[in-house]
Amino acid sequence: MTHAVELRAVHKSFGRTPIINGVDLAVAPGERHAIIGPNGAGKSTLFNLISGRFAVTSGRILLNGEDITGREPQEINRRGLSRSFQITNIFPRLSVYENVRCAVLRSMGYGYSFWHRVGALERVRQRAAEILERIGLARRRDRAAGVLSYAEQRALEIGITIAGGADVILLDEPTAGMSHSETADAVELIRAVTRGKTLVMVEHDMGVVFGLADRISVLVYGKVLATGTPREIRASPAVQEAYLGTTVG
């Protein structure tokens, strides 16, 4: 079987400091996979490696069976992997609609065109409007993204991530900093927009993780300590000891 995302013996050091110490990870197509672990375990670094933001020190990364090690982020994105960011990363001066539209254009094949009038691209317009509807920001369409509320910006972040129709979605702490009810909304949103797609997410909220994930990997000091279903992870003594002990009551 071809995995949607596969990491083989991935290492990453910054200078002489190793951050990722030989991670092997395989995510099946259609799976919702959560990566958990204490602060500084290397979760965000792992995302930055998979999405091409950083280059690996050694090891290989495969996307749908294709080697993407050392590729530029935009190439990896075009091959069907899209990610969100832990710290909201949007286009603040563009309208909400334009934020989403920018994320749609490439996947519709318009690339760097300077001979199409963007307002006349009906498919692009429909797709962007549909995404806005799905993330619940249709009423905020013409607002500058920078003036949205925090929870709305987080929703837009997810909207930008899914707009291009990527089949592998990486979400980096999508509910960070949200209130209880906002988190519940965000979980529903994530569940809806990633239906039929492969999802890899970093998350601190254990309620979100156990509610959403099919499988969980525990990352500690740059190594995968355990991978398994939520039930297996809850039961694992090693995980209890290293990480969960106090968080899950």
Place this chain on the structure above:
Amino acid sequence: MSSFLLRRLLLWGATAAVMIVLPLVFRQSFALSMLSQMGIAIIFALSYNMLLGQTGMLSFGHAVYYGLGAFVCAHTLNAVAAGRFALPVTLVPLVGGLAGFGFGIVFGYVTTKRSGTPFAMISLGIAEMVAACALMFPGFFGGEGGIATNRVVGEPWHGLTYGPQLQVYYLIAGYCLVCMIAMFALTQTPLGRMANAVRDNPERVRFVGYNPTLVRYLVFCLASFFAGIAGGLGTINYEIVTAENVGLVASGNVLVMTFVGGVGHFFGPVIGAVLVSFMQSALSSYTQAWLLYFGLFFVVMVLFAPGGIASLIMVHGPPLRHGLWPRLAPGYLAAGAALAVLLAGLIGLVEMIYHFERGEELGEAFELFGLEVDAGHAGSWLAAGVAVLLGLALLRPAICLVRRNWASVHAELHKVEAAA
């Protein structure tokens, strides 16, 4: 959508009409050459804003592409005059555009490798390099004297010789209109929209499938093309190109024009180009201190209206639409009066300093605002000083009033919006 196109069509039609009518209203040769200069400046400033306002690239060397386009056009005209080949003068600005585009492809590749401050530094370096080349290659750049040329070459086409300035004006106006439309259309393309995205957040652009470096590079090449067209029109208009045209002063000038007009709106640089060209030719004939006033004006704009004149205009859109402008009037009247007093005093002081320092050439007594002013007389200094102090004293409460007026307008607009 069709209403969008119709509005655009009306707007461009009105612009064209204004361009056609202007020289019929202002018939003096002085006005005609100023209008020609404005048309060139508009193209140049709009092309600069493709970099600064739309893609977030602060270039200190945009005149390189204007100037090189101008030099290539001068050589083209001279070659046509020498009979080496035939090309209608009408098409010569396009040669400038292609030259600008070509140099944009070469230099832009290096410049756009980086963004932010490194981009600004590289653009400065390339401007210095080209300025140095201007002295090293007198064959192409013509050394100190530059390259002189003659625009009346080749066969006249339907009576168009480009001898009279009016014909040159209409050539410039035609190119100006087409370039304005083309540059506006560019903002409405996928590349134009992604340029804004690159300006806002280049990192994120990579994760929606675009290479921000390539976006910058493409925009840079296209901006160089339009700068080159402006340069070609400059050659035809002035019939001389010198090393100054590629220099840092020229690059700084287009930056100032664009910024003063406003980088955040498409039409901002148009306002800036018109205003700065006007100041350069009109103000300089009134006073020797015009550069000082111009510098002061620029500093005040950067400090208090960083969005330029365009954004000052645009913030008044909502109050005007909702009929709230009478609420703004008292503050503006008060501030206008205070500013007038302050400015009168300042101008008096500056002019007196000039006349005092250079009394032998200019004479110490002169006329200002219809008043007899004598730089050798204490009374004049006292009056100007009092005007400055009075202006400053009045300005403070006037600005408070403007603020209060705006607060009430904002509150009202909020209510209207909440009701909608």
